[in-house]
Amino acid sequence: MPDPYNAPDNLNNANDVNNAKIDTQTSQDTTTVPEYHKQSNANKTLKKIIIAFIVIIVLGFIGYGLIISNEHSAPNTVTFQGQMQMQQTSIAAKVPGRIAQILVTEGxxxxxxxxxxxxxxxxxxxxxxxxxxxxxxxxxxxxxxxNGARPQEIAQAKAAWQANKAASDLAQNTYQRVDRLYEEGLMARQKRDEAYAQYLATQDQTEAARLQYDLALEGARSEDKSAATAQVAQVDAKLDEALVAKQEANLKSPINGIVDDVIVSAGEVIGQGVPILTLVNTDDQWVVLNVTENYLNQFAVGQHFTGTIPALSSTDKPYNKEFTVYATSTLSDFATWRPTNNNDGFDVRTFEIKARPSNPDSRIRSGMSVIVQIDPAAVIQAQE
Known part of the structure; x- marks a missing residue:
């Protein structure tokens, strides 16, 4: 049996045990409460970081959109690339022959x-x-x-005419005497007729001799002279043709320029019309640009623009040249952009622009690129 007298002690021991338990639980509770607060604070901090990160991302997207929008709204420089061209002249042979000597070289x-x-x-x-x-x-x-007949021939014709004239005069006198005798009845009619016939024959011979003499004096007929003159002219034309062919064989330059390409070599046999070399006229220069019609108002005939030639530019100094538009022509249908639906707009044609430099430069060569830049804002303003 428990000691009644010792009951308070037991009770005190029990109280001490209970108090110890309470203290232990209290101590445990006091150690658990700080960990919960720490975890709660960590969660709040993480949430704040995530929210801040999301805000930064949203602001970044908004800023990027504003930049893209500004880039699209701001006018960009439109660049066109053209090509320089020059007048080229091909020298060809007009007559066949062998190349004896080439007197020029390229450049x-x-x-x-x-x-x-x-x-x-x-x-x-x-x-x-x-x-x-x-x-x-x-x-x-x-x-x-x-010149007509020679002097000897003229003298011979004159002598023949005079001889025939003398014979005609004698025949005339004989006929007159015979005729008187016939009238007196002393001469037969037959004799008078014979004398008369002889007289007529000598007259005809005299006339023929006189005509021969006149012909010798006059010379050839006008028709013969004209025929001889035409024959001389015809032969002169053939001679001129042969001389011109020889002159054309020794080819000469038809323009002032530069030898661009020598195609043949000395000793080659060439035919008629075969190109031999090519010349370029450095004073006749122009640039060719392909421009869509929405930029065509910047390249109207008579307008000026500035182009850069990279081949003649240096790193620190671009080579700029002023050009003046002198011709505009549309290109073929293959250079036309066609819309795929009605919302795309209308067909956009491409035009070929030709412009000459204000001052030709002998350093420029055919095929050099020309860079032309225009401001779309000026295009829009011009359209308005």
Whole structure:
């Protein structure tokens, strides 16, 4: 049995045990409460970071959209690339022959009338000799017709005429005597008729001799002279043709320019119409641009624009040139952009623009690129 006297002690022990338990639980509760507060604070901080990150992303998207919108709304520079061109002249042979000598090389400057090629053509030389011989023969025929008969022939014709005239005078006197005798009855009629016939015959012979003498004095007929003159002119034309062919064989420059390309070599045999070399006229320059019609108002005929030639530009100094538009023409249908539906708009045609530089530069060569930049804002303003 428990000691009644010891009951308070037991009770105190029990109280002590209970108090110890309460203290232990209290201590446990006091250690658990700070961890919960820490976890709650960490969650709040994480939420704040996530919200801030989301706000930053949203603001970034908004800023990017504003930048893109400004880029689309701001006018961009439109760039066109053209190409320089020059007048090219192909020199071809008008007559066949062999290239004897080439007197120029690529890059040489030539002037009008300067000889470029020397050709050897025996056929042309033979035609020249033949034409000259024909001219000499035709000229001698003309001289003969112009000069008429020789003095000896004229003297001979005159002597024959005078002899026939003397015989005619004698026949006339004989006939007159016979006729008187016939009237007196002393001569038969037969004798008078014979004397009369002889008289007429000598008169005809005298007239013929006189005509021969006049012909010798006058010379050839006008028709013969005209025929001889025409023959001389015909032979002269053949000679001129042969000389021109020889001159054309030695080709000369028709323009002032630069030798761009020499196609043949010395010793080659070429035919008629075969190109031999190419010349370019550096004073006749122009640029060709392909422009869609929505920018065409910036390139109207007579307008000026500035282009940059990269081939003549340096790193720190671009080579700019002012051009003036002188021709505009539309390109073929393959250069037309066509819409796929009604919302795309209308067809956009492409035009070819040609413009000349204000001051030609001999350093410019055919094929050099030309960069042209325009401001779309000016295009829109012009359209309004």
């Amino acid at each position: 040489d400057k030539v002037e009008v009338g300067q000889q470029l090629i020397e050709m050897d053509s025996p056929e042309i030389n033979a035609k020249i000799a033949q034409a000259r011989a024909g001219k000499d023969m035709a000229q001698s025929q003309l001289d003969k017709a112009e």
